Amino acid sequence: MRVVFMRNDYEASLAKLIERYRRQIVLKEIGLEKQVKLSSSRIVIIGCGANGSSIAELLVRAGVGYIRLIDRDFVEEKDLHRVRLYTEKDSYRATPKALALAEKLREINSSATIEAVVDNVSGDNVLNYVKDVDLIIDGSDNLELRFLINEASVETGIPWIMMGVERWFGMVKFIKPGSTACLRCFMKEPSTRTINVCEVFGVVNIAPALTTSIGASLVLKYLLGLEVESDLIMVNGLKLTIDKIHVNRLNDCPVCVKKEYRFLGKPSGDINIYCGVDAIEIKPSKEQFINLEHAVEKLRNMNVKRIADNIVFLETSGLKIMLFTDGKMVIYGTIDVEQAKKIYSEIMMKLMD
Template sequence: MATGIPPHEKAPDGARYARHARLSLIGRAGQEKIEQSSVLIIGCGSLGCAQAAFLARAGVGRLLLADRDTVQTPNMATQLLYDEQDLRAQAPKAEAAARRLRTINSGIAIEPVVADISAANIEPLIGKADLILDATDNFETRFLINEAAVKAGKPWIYGGVLGTDGMVMAVRPGHGPCLRCLFDLPPPEGRLPPPDVFGVLSTAAAWVAALQTTQALKALACGGADWGRMHTLDIWNGTVTTAEVPRDPACPCCNKREFKFLKPA
């Protein structure tokens, strides 16, 4: 999965990432792969803030952070990278997140992208990444991510949170189902209320983000993740259930390679 990004300067004794490198599941070789990887996070809300903090501290060599919005008052309860200075300035989230992450780890490359992700710009962004993390709050963007990732053959980690519940599934094109194997189309507008209407518990978002980030680290370090297994979380009751998602042999996306969301009418 390496993209030719030079490994960043390491502490002489490798102490910075020792906790991860000492895990037998990651090891020194896995940690080096993580440090040579590039990850695109689409969305810098409650999921994206937590994912980015975990990955910056894990030493991912290059992080691309995409979000069109600015920091607003309701964000402060659940979006862990922002402070009141960002709020007063109504700073673009991608830029505020990048500033904070550089104070956490100055040895990695962090690129903010202040933009609305659309069919017009998603493919070049995905082209820069080894793996994509979904941190959006809407299914239209997820279908776009799914198509662009399948088209490019890049793994991506679906994640959603609403209220105290969440879902996570790792997608590896050609090795299991994609999102359209599971859902033919995004839910009709108004069927799923957005988090700003329904509410979201900060810890539920952090749990979903932690599971997504774990899938990302497994994929980067070992090439393995729980491809095609849907994890459904309820943090209020402390439960996780997992189900295998079958690949749809007639899937218009991963089977027929018809990318309707990348080519809007």
């Protein structure tokens, strides 16, 4: 009897899948078998800003079965002009981007498994986040993070899609270790000075829209087992042109040939500056557990609210702060380390009162 039940159950879910994706399944490049393959595919999107959010929507609608979303920031009003899916309510509530996006994706496709992680991806945690997926997607706006993803991809052998946008322009590349040029084959690593400059460029929302449509095409082709071009694809949203540039592998590439990693494995410090968003992350010097119910009570004069199981949000001195159960704090609106350290100590003192 059990076998009959499982068979009926399987047939019912297959019938549902055929109904939902019939206009994809009818395509000769897809068909039922590959649509089922998509539903068992696993991806991670690192960064849930304009690129991450937009490509996530396309992929969850197309039927990708498992999506892990990682982002360290919350939704702000200044994001809304270019970041798809987020709303004024998300910015008013200061919802972490990964959680806001996960909620929207689950509403779009309840069959997909969506995992949301609020964290800063760094040299000492990136492998944990990428090791069990089929493809890594770069949704970051951060050059150092792209080089870290590149090294993690080479180390694990898992391919990745690089995407970058600026003003009206975007670039996309599929990178498969051992087969295509890696990021380091055609781009020099940023200098320490560049990493610390934290430049912010303007961007029009059509740049991520165009760029992520191309990125999603590469993702789907890879997951469907179709041929994927490895050219660097440049899209110009002002002139409305798309150019493909072939890039060769470097014979002596320090990353994909020599496996000399500059970012992977590098421990993140106790104090980290987040580029582009003017924020400082401070970790406790020893392991901690913060009872957040207790924290909400103790910090009640600081507009405190619980925004996730492991995070409370609060405001003090005109700055917005995320406090995590492990004692980590991210202080937004400043890159003044001394000011951030002072605020960290003050809040910790209040919690110990």
